[in-house]
Every structure is written in structure tokens, then in C-alpha cells.
Amino acid sequence: MKPRSLRVRFAVWTALVILSVLAVFGATVYFRMEHDLSAALDSSLRVSASQIVASLNIENGQLQLPDSLAEQPNGGSIPSGFRARILAPDGQVLRQSGEPIPQPPAALGSSTSASYSTAGEPPLRIYTALVTDSGHPVAIVQVAQPTAPVQDTLDTLLAILLVAAPLLVIAAGLGGYLLAAKALQPVDAMTQMARRISAEDLTARLDLPQTEDEVGRLAATLDSMLERLEASFRRERQFTSNASHELRTPLAAMQTIIGVTRQKRRTPPEYEQALDDLTEETNRLRGLVEALLRLARSDTEVLDRTERIDITTLLEDIVESMRPMAEGKNLQLSSMLEKDMSLFGQQDELIRLFVNLLDNAIKYTPSGTIEVRATKEDGLLRIDVEDTGIGIPAEDLQHVFERFYRVGPSRSTEGSGLGLALAQQIVEAYGGTISTESQERNGTTMTVLLPERRH
Secondary structure, three states: OOOOOHHHHHHHHHHHHHHHHHHHHHHHHHHHHHHHHHHHHHHHHHHHHHHHHHOOEEEOOEEEOOOOOOOOOOOOOOOOOOEEEEEOOOOOEEEEEOOOOOOOOOOOOOOEEEEEOOOOOOOEEEEEEEEEEOOEEEEEEEEEEEOHHHHHHHHHHHHHHHHHHHHHHHHHHHHHHHHHHHHHHHHHHHHHHHHHOEOOEOOOOOOOOOOOOHHHHHHHHHHHHHHHHHHHHHHHHHHHHHHHHHHHHHHHHHHHHHHHHOOOOOOHHHHHHHHHHHHHHHHHHHHHHHHHHHHHHHHHOOOOOOEEEEHHHHHHHHHHHHHHHHHOOOEEEEEEEOOOOEEEEOHHHHHHHHHHHHHHHHHOOOOEEEEEEEEEEOOEEEEEEEEOOOOOOHHHHHHOOOOOOOOOHHHOOOOOOOHHHHHHHHHHHOOOEEEEEEOOOOOEEEEEEEEOOOO
16 A cells, blocks of 8 residues: 655655665675676686696606695695696696596686585585697696685675665665755745635744745745735635625615605606606616626626727817816816827727726816826837826825725725726736826826837
8 A cells, every 4th residue: 555644655765765775785796796706716716727837847758747746836825615626638637736626627718616525525616737749748737725614705795785785775765755854844834824724814924934945935935925825815705895886875865866756746856857867876876787797807807908009089089078077067188198109909908997996087186187198118008197186195105006096085985996996907917017196286197108019
């Protein structure tokens, strides 16, 4: 069964990796040691045989044997279990040192090394050298050494590997478990904190120590995400509260009008006035609902913005369409528009954006002038709507683009508080920005910067 704990899985995988590495390493060391020890034994036997061959004297095809093979010709001591003999070409033993060598010489064409073992005898490594004179064999020299020391060394090495490998694997597994536990400790803290966080309380934060590793970056990212979620929920709660308040106001007014009208019989002019009042509240309610729907569509809908829009012509048409409204309040509406300004977008969106800005300027300018300016600046289209109206207090400037936000009692009687929020949403959808500069009683300037998109 697959372990559920990440710590256990990490420990098991660590142990398996270490076991695999040790298996390959141990096999490599063992076989390399076996090869090197066997090669060293063969080299020692060749040297011994060469020394015995060098001690032989051959005169006129006759072989003169040394008096004894008890000591090596160089005076060194004879290794334990070392055996040597000199044979005639027909296999007759001429001289011998140590225990007999059980292997009979085969027909030789050159010197050879071979291993030999029989029941009840220790395994031997035998080196056979052919001695010739003028191309004719005159003797055979054989030297042998037991392979037990080599095998004992290999057995000791194998025992060490078999004992050390499991200990190292266990240690690696424990180390992997502890390391995983240490590394995952912040993740456990995140899990516990996430369980305590709900939509009703998004103020909790992980607040883990800042580190540059992956876990530290994850914790910082989650904290940042929680901050954005908290701000979003806070805005949505405020939006819901404001929307319900704004919707209740015209509904309450309509209910009051109907209730008062039905209290007694009315004259036709009174019924007409009641209907006019109801129409006014209905229009207000419809405008509010349409603004909410536009905001909702803008939040979720991806609109086609492949139509090339001539911004200069668009602004000229909007200014002319709004001029009667401005003149109705004795305001002077003018424009200064740079020629050949265009971008790719959707005309209805842009009309709604600039109409909202001009409508606000006209609505909150009791007297004076309103000017619309449009220029190009470093790949951006800059549109300014400047008025000489009542202005915005400094403490309200940062809130003017919030939904349902309206500034002061002078602005509380008209509008729904959604126009600038919708304008900001449209501008941001184009990758642009909208900002406000204003001083109370000294007018307001709305500035829109839109990237000049080209296909």
C-alpha cells in the first residue's frame, strides 16, 4: 500500500536511492578488488618463476639445476604456502620446494596462469613457465600459491559491505524522514491556518519567517493571495450593501407614492402627477439596474476589440451631442483634439466612457467652462476632461472610483455612484489608466491614458 504521509514517502525513496547507489558501488568495489588481488597474485607468481628461471644454467643443451628451491634467488623469504618445482619436458619432477603441486603440466607453447582445486586441497593459483634453449624446451618451471588469503580478503570486504549497507540505508531513511519533517513543518502550519480561514474571517495570515526557499515564497504568495481575497470580499460586501440600499430607495419612493395616491380619490391632475413621480423613480431604478448589469458584464465578458476607432471623430461627436445639455446650464463646452488619433476597440464602450466623464463634469459644474483635450504622448492617447465645477475634497479623491461612492451632500441627490466605477473598468480593460486631479471649489480634471493599439 502506498504511504499516505509525504514524510514516509520521502524517507522510503531516499532509502531506495541510497540502497541502489550502495548496491552498484559495493558490486563495483568487490569485483574491482577481486580483479586487482588476482592480478597481484599472478604478478607475484610470474616474478617468482622468472627468478627461478634466471637461476638455471644451460650449457650445450644440458640443464644444470640449482641445489635447492627452498629460498628465492633474491634472498627474500618464501610466502606462506608457496610451492615451486622444476620438471623435465616429459613431466618428470627434477626439483621441488614445499608441498607437491597437484596439477600435471600440459603441453605448453608459452607461459600460462591457471587456478586449480581438488577435493580436500586448498585452491591454488599456478603459474607455469616453459624454459627453452635455441627454441627447444629444456625444462618447465611451476610456481603455486594458495588463493585463500585473496578469498579471505574478499570475504571480509563482502561482510563489511553487507553490514554497512543496511545501516547506511536505515540512517538515510531516518535522515530523509527528519529532513522532510523539518522542510514540511511550514506546510503543516499553512494547513492548520487554512483550516481556520473562512469567508467570514479572512484576516488571518500565515506570517511565517521570510526565507528565499520554495516554501518561503509559497507562504508569501499565500499571504498576498489572502490579502487580495480579503480586499475583494470587503469590496463585494460593501458593494452588496450599497446596491441593496440604492435599490431600496426608488422602490420605497414608488411604494410611498402608490400608498399616498390610494388613500383617497384623486383628481386627474393629481393622478397624472403621481404617474410622473412613478415614472421618474422607475427611470432612476432602470438606470441603476442597467449600470449594475454593465458592470457585471464588464467583469466577466470578453468583448471583441478589433474595430478601428477614430478617437478624434468619436470625441467630436460626443462633445456635440452633449453641448445642448451644457448650454442648458449656461456652460461653455469646448474641445482641443489632435487629428488622426485612433485605436482598436469597441465603439459603444468608448462612448460610454467619455459620456460618463462629460456627464459628471456638466452635472457638477454650476457655472463656468468644460474643456475636452486629446493628444498623443509616447504611444499613449491622453484625453483630459477639465471643468471649473465644485471640485472634490482631498479626502475623497482616493474613493471616487469606488462603486456607489458619492462625494458630500452636494452630490448625494443625483446619480447612482456607478459612472466612474464603470469608466475605470472600461479603461483598465484597454490596459490604460484613469486619474483625477481636483481641488474643492476649484474644478476637476479627469485624465484617461489609453495605449494606442495597432494591428
